[in-house]
Amino acid sequence: MQLTEAKVRELREELDYLKRVKRPKLLADIAEAREAGDLTNSPGGQAVQEKWELVEARIQEIEAALAKA
Incomplete structure (x- = not known):
């Protein structure tokens, strides 16, 4: 699929936001969850971990699309 200049x-812009804003925020949230206990055993920790995985997957998806552009 051909990407337009606008796309x-x-x-x-989305990649920049994910890397410079969202990722650091999630890292801080993960550190906070670790201080509160085990990440995998607390619902809050699991939620943060899931968000992290989604953000990392989206970053990889965008980087792959841009590499093909």
């Missing part, structure tokens, strides 16, 4: 720009 490439949109993906780059």
Whole structure:
């Protein structure tokens, strides 16, 4: 699929947001959850871990799309 210039720009902006805002926030949330106890045994810790996995998957997806553009 061919990406338009606008779509490439949109993906780059999303990637920048995920890497510079969302990822650091989740890292802080993970650290906080660890301080409160085991990540895998607490519902809050599991939720943060799931969000982390989704963000990382989206980053990889965007990077792959941009590499093909």
